[in-house]
Amino acid sequence: MTAPSIPSDLHRFIHGLPKAELHVHIEGTLEPELKFELAQRNGIPLEPATPEEVRASYDYGDLPSFLAVYYESMRVLLTADDFYDLAMAYFRKVAGQGVRYAEVFFDPQAHTSRGVPFQNVIGGLRRALVDARRDLDVHGELIMCFLRDFTAEHAMSTLMEALPYRHWILGVGLDSDEKGHPPVKFAAVFARARTEGFRLTMHCDVDQENTHEHIRQVLEDIAADRIDHGSNAFERPELVERIKERGIGLTCCPISNGWISEGIKEREIVGLLEAGVRVTVNSDDPAYFGGYVGDNYVRLAEAADLSREQLVQLARNSFEVAWLPNRARERYLAELEEYARDARRLSA
Numbered sequence: 001m002t003a004p005s006i007p008s009d010l011h012r013f014i015h016g017l018p019k020a021e022l023h024v025h026i027e028g029t030l031e032p033e034l035k036f037e038l039a040q041r042n043g044i045p046l047e048p049a050t051p052e053e054v055r056a057s058y059d060y061g062d063l064p065s066f067l068a069v070y071y072e073s074m075r076v077l078l079t080a081d082d083f084y085d086l087a088m089a090y091f092r093k094v095a096g097q098g099v100r101y102a103e104v105f106f107d108p109q110a111h112t113s114r115g116v117p118f119q120n121v122i123g124g125l126r127r128a129l130v131d132a133r134r135d136l137d138v139h140g141e142l143i144m145c146f147l148r149d150f151t152a153e154h155a156m157s158t159l160m161e162a163l164p165y166r167h168w169i170l171g172v173g174l175d176s177d178e179k180g181h182p183p184v185k186f187a188a189v190f191a192r193a194r195t196e197g198f199r200l201t202m203h204c205d206v207d208q209e210n211t212h213e214h215i216r217q218v219l220e221d222i223a224a225d226r227i228d229h230g231s232n233a234f235e236r237p238e239l240v241e242r243i244k245e246r247g248i249g250l251t252c253c254p255i256s257n258g259w260i261s262e263g264i265k266e267r268e269i270v271g272l273l274e275a276g277v278r279v280t281v282n283s284d285d286p287a288y289f290g291g292y293v294g295d296n297y298v299r300l301a302e303a304a305d306l307s308r309e310q311l312v313q314l315a316r317n318s319f320e321v322a323w324l325p326n327r328a329r330e331r332y333l334a335e336l337e338e339y340a341r342d343a344r345r346l347s348a
């Protein structure tokens, strides 16, 4: 039996669609095969014994159960070369899924707290960004995330440690376990980050306790430039209005939602898109959730029966809310519009 032609056309259209990825944790791109390679290189014993067994063991029902697996795996990441290999593997993968530009999260505290020097992390990642741009024509930038279940003081000292590398870091974010760790806990850290010239974003993970209040805090108390996830705003018209007024983007991750909450949240994501919110589609932790950014577009398109125009709008949003200089943004948008025009012509 041959595969039905519509999904494969859709797949081809989506993977060719020029897009930006704005929500991917580089540590969440650690595929089991690379984990084994790095463990061997660094002399770290691993159980279970094969990449297939590692994959088969992935089973999370919520954010904390995912995070436990995610942090545990990081112990194989030690040297600058490890971080370089991790990031290059990501860029190679997404170069084949239409990604032209990526703003990539990294979690320095998850490494410095294990004794890995900050310099190893940023040095390896930076080298990969330079090589990916030269060899793959994918432009990457870094967003440094603070772990919200660590103290605000720890975040502040990490911000200070990052200042010598500020020209390599576009913005700061907030991730890890949200329960009991509201955005305002980090108000002083984010205010300082802004005065240092960083752009600001924060996670409001799906279906978290106090999610609407957390989204309000990100919008009003922190005045961040973007929200990561944030799709629960759909349940509160006043939040939707505020997001639209501010023109800020939401970085949604459908496949990730399906692992850590109920369903991929297509109703909320598409509802926000139709309400005129600048929603984007991203992968979050693709090695752990089994889908890179193009796969997330496909999954959402199939679940919500999205039109080609809606898919183009999602990609357009990704460049519009990216922290790009205007000239580069215009260039990517022109590339996208040309792709969309050619696709319309072919299907007419």
Ligand code: HPA
Residues within 6 Å of the ligand: 025, 028, 063, 070, 175, 176, 177, 203, 205, 256, 284, 285
């Ligand atoms: N949410 C919060 N923290 C994270 C995530 C996420 O989806 N992925 C990696 N760190």
Ligand code: ZN
Residues within 6 Å of the ligand: 023, 025, 175, 203, 228, 284
């Ligand atoms: Zn995330």
